[in-house]
Amino acid sequence: MEYSTFGRHVAVDTWGVDFDLLNSSELLEAHMVEAAEACGATVLSVQAKQFEPQGATVLVMLSESHLSIHTYPERGFAALDCYTCGETVDPQLAIDYMLAVLKPTKAHAKKLIRGLGELQVEEPQLKQVELV
Numbered sequence: 250m251e252y253s254t255f256g257r258h259v260a261v262d263t264w265g266v267d268f269d270l271l272n273s274s275e276l277l278e279a280h281m282v283e284a285a286e287a288c289g290a291t292v293l294s295v296q297a298k299q300f301e302p303q304g305a306t307v308l309v310m311l312s313e314s315h316l317s318i319h320t321y322p323e324r325g326f327a328a329l330d331c332y333t334c335g336e337t338v339d340p341q342l343a344i345d346y347m348l349a350v351l352k353p354t355k356a357h358a359k360k361l362i363r364g365l366g367e368l369q370v371e372e373p374q375l376k377q378v379e380l381v
Contacts, residue, residue, distance in 0.1 A: 265354025
């Protein structure tokens with residue numbers, strides 16, 4: 250069986266996010282796993298680190314690649330990214346899910362199309378999906 254090298258990588262810087270949300274690796278971990286599942290990815294493992302005096306990093310390893318967040322609560326800032334290989338899992342859905350959780354006042358994003366030769370850079374359409 251031959252596999253495609255095609256992948257999509259969405260990176261987002263968010264600003265104006267609630268301090269307490271950004272300062273809880275436990276809460277972020279739960280939301281990140283939900284975001285991965287919402288985009289149809291297969292979660293293999295999760296690593297989370299709570300920093301002192303504040304901040305958190307969560308890495309969700311996916312069968313399709315990864316979803317990560319690094320936070321700076323004192324600045325209201327979080328850096329998110331999601332990379333997935335293949336056509337079946339759309340990383341944008343995981344990012345949109347996390348934007349709905351974080352509710353930033355500002356977000357700046359880029360999408361890379363990878364695995365086809367030279368990297369292509371696109372402007373993704375960011376959405377804060379409705380969580381139920």
